[in-house]
Amino acid sequence: MTSFVITVPGTFVSDVADSVPLAVERKLAPRHTEFSENEGLQLLTLNEDATFSIRLEVEAPDKYEAELDAMRIVTAALKDAGLSESDAPLGPPAVTGIDSGL
Template identity: 75%
Template sequence: MTSFVITVPGTFGVDITDSTKSTLESALASQHTDVSESEGLDLLTLNEDGTFSVRLEVEAPDRYEAELNASRILTAALKKAGIEESDAPLGPPAVTGIDSDI
């Protein structure tokens, strides 16, 4: 297995309170580990115009599975934070870091 840092962009169509942001970050915290923390990456970047990006570290056999897993994790975290999928459309995930024993 390989550790991938995946960046998933999106846009909030609703206002995000500090409480909602905190709940979202808590739901994603387990995906912010060795590689992403050592690189000093922020888990969630929220811009003034409502756009955001989330950087998650996931274990997967390949890039495709890593991107799918990251999207699933983010979708579940958004739901847990009370944000409907239609209120936070996601853009295509991208690999922004890889840590492999190979």
């Protein structure tokens, strides 16, 4: 297995309470591990134009599985924070880091 840092972009299409980003970060905190922290990556970046980026670490056999897993995890975290897919549509995930342990 390989550790991938996946970045998932999104947009809040309506105003969200201040508690929503905190709830998302709490849910995803276990996915922000030593590898991604050492790279200086923030788990959640909020922009003034209502866009956001989530960076999380995923263990997977390949890039494709890592991206799929990241999308499932981010979607679940947003749902747990009270947002539907239409409240915070996500863009395509991208691999932004790889640690194969070599």
